[in-house]
Amino acid sequence: MIEKKYSIYKFYANWDQDDFENNCTGYSIMYKENPSAERLENELKEFKLRILSKHNGVIFKNAEYEFVEEESWCLGWFNHYTFNEFENDLEIEDNFRDYVNRKETSNLKNGHQRNDMNMSLDLKEHPYYCLMGAEDYYRWKICRCEDCTKLGKITIDH
Secondary structure, rough: OOOOOEEEEEEEEEEEEEOOEEEEEEEEEEOHHHHHHHHHHHHHHHHHHHHHHHOOOEEEEHHHHHEEEEEEEEEOOOOOEOOOOOHHHHHHHHHHHHHHHHHHHHHHHHHOOOOOOOOOOOOOOOOOOOOOOOOHHHOOOOOOOHHHHHOOOOEEOO
């Protein structure tokens, strides 16, 4: 099976609010088709609206998005997801294992240790990719929930 890669964008924001300064959050999204600038701007607008709906007195310092990479899996909170283009669970696990190995190898080449970022390095020059436990194969659980199925995605929780 030929590995498919998709565009991944990161959305993030930093703001002050009535009861807390320097609040921040962010997430990544994988797009099956390359998104238009309009689609990305709409996602950013919706992101900001979600923040405004949850916090009082928000003053944004920044809210933006950036292209991260073309990749086969996208990082979530202790999970990764991709689009379901697989025939069976073995293909899913093999593909995800290749992805994890690729990211671990990249981290090592950039001067980091397995499962640990080298804080003495400049991360712009020596990027580190946090796998959030994906390197522990025994944690993997393929999600088959209604939401993932409806969206045509496969999620591996770890």
